[in-house]
Amino acid sequence: MSVSLQFENLRIEGSSRAGDASWFRIHPPGLAFDVGRGSLALAGADDVFLTHGHLDHALGLPFVLSLKEMQGVESTRVFCPADTVEGLRRLVEAAESLERVSYHYELQGLEPGDQVSVGRDLSVEAFATDHVVPSLGYHLVRDRRQLKEPFRNRSASELAELRSNGTEIEDVNQELWVTYCGDTGTGVFELEPRLFDSTVLLLECTFFGEASRSRGRRFKHLHLSDLADRVRGFRNRDLVLHHASWRFDKTQIRSAVEQELRGLEPRVHLLMD
Ligand SMILES: [Zn+2]
Numbered sequence: 001m002s003v004s005l006q007f008e009n010l011r012i013e014g015s016s017r018a019g020d021a022s023w024f025r026i027h028p029p030g031l032a033f034d035v036g037r038g039s040l041a042l043a044g045a046d047d048v049f050l051t052h053g054h055l056d057h058a059l060g061l062p063f064v065l066s067l068k069e070m071q072g073v074e075s076t077r078v079f080c081p082a083d084t085v086e087g088l089r090r091l092v093e094a095a096e097s098l099e100r101v102s103y104h105y106e107l108q109g110l111e112p113g114d115q116v117s118v119g120r121d122l123s124v125e126a127f128a129t130d131h132v133v134p135s136l137g138y139h140l141v142r143d144r145r146q147l148k149e150p151f152r153n154r155s156a157s158e159l160a161e162l163r164s165n166g167t168e169i170e171d172v173n174q175e176l177w178v179t180y181c182g183d184t185g186t187g188v189f190e191l192e193p194r195l196f197d198s199t200v201l202l203l204e205c206t207f208f209g210e211a212s213r214s215r216g217r218r219f220k221h222l223h224l225s226d227l228a229d230r231v232r233g234f235r236n237r238d239l240v241l242h243h244a245s246w247r248f249d250k251t252q253i254r255s256a257v258e259q260e261l262r263g264l265e266p267r268v269h270l271l272m273d
Contacts, residue, residue: 001273002041007200007238010178013041014271016242018206018221022057024242024271026140026178029119033138033180033202038063043071047118050080051182052135053087061088062095065103075104079116079124082109083134110136121145122177127194130187132220137188139198140178145170175199183243185220189230201236202271203227204243208256212245228260239264242271 002015014024014033021036025045032045038060042048050058061078068076080088089107096102110116112128121143129137151159151169162169176198181188183204188195195201206221207213216223221243227234244253250272258265 002039003271003273005240005269005271010200012178012200012202012240012271014242015039015273016204016244016271017273018204018243018245019056020246021060022182022243023060024180024202029122031118031124031140032064034058034182035060035064038067040067043067043073046073046076047116047124048076048078049124049138050078050084050088051129051137051180052081052131052133053084054133054183057182058084058088058091062092062103065092065105066095066099066101069101069103073104075106077116078105078107079110079126080107081134081136082111085109112136115141127192128188129181129184130191130220131183131185135182135184137179137181137184137192137195139176139194140180142175142177144173144175146173147171178202183221185217186222186226187220189233196230196233197235199236200238200240201234202240202242205241206243206245208244208248208253212247224256224260227264231261231264234264234267237267238269239267240269240271244270244272 002013004013011027016022022034023036024033031047032042033049034057035042042064110126115123115125117123123141125139125141126136129135148171178200179195179198180202204222207216207223257268
């Protein structure tokens with residue numbers, strides 16, 4: 001089962017529960033953040049960004065590549081933390097050997113700070129996160145163009161001429177449109193403080209309630225109290241929580257969010273069944 005959330009001209013589709021499966025598709029540009037254990041909904045993604053090698057996030061890679069092979073897709077770009085390239089390559093090779101086919105894909109390791117163009121005015125930038133295996137988070141960055149002040153009253157033909165002369169007529173501001181942290185402990189807040197300013201922040205929140213308070217620290221996941229400690233820091237327009245443990249149902253989670261994230265709660269969305 002997947003869930004779809006619409007934010008103006010951005011649509012996020014996905015499914016995420018701890019230890020089960022996590023994957024998201026972000027439209028535009030239609031890319032995938034993680035692939036869970038595989039889903040038909042991922043077959044249309046040209047670009048796949050994996051946050052880490054845990055199987056609930058990455059096992060579906062050969063399945064997705066296999067689906068795309070059946071559809072005759074030319075090639076898929078797969079990006080992942082540099083330290084997971086070899087393991088993922090062997091996983092895909094095992095599947096290719098079982099299926100007696102070669103999938104068309106490129107696998108590229110990324111380091112924090114690396115950027116990849118994913119469409120007109122859109123790019124993805126990797127950043128460091130805090131998990132028990134090598135991991136990255138990703139910003140979907142949007143270039144927002146605005147005519148420079150002196151050119152705002154010019155006609156379309158004048159602007160076209162200025163452009164053809166090579167005049168820079170636009171200012172470009174980069175917006176962190178969507179930020180996805182994958183699985184992470186609280187270290188991410190120091191490693192990547194820019195996440196507090198992204199427009200839409202997809203943040204894992206695995207644990208809730210007093211009884212599971214220490215679990216987040218042990219497994220490098222977030223507990224709702226970690227968000228409550230920073231409640232005034234989140235300047236995001238929308239905060240999407242996902243990756244809740246199956247121990248907690250949506251009603252319990254909604255009421256915990258209402259109690260512990262006062263003030264932030266109207267901007268909080270739950271991506272879960
Ligand atoms: Zn994990």
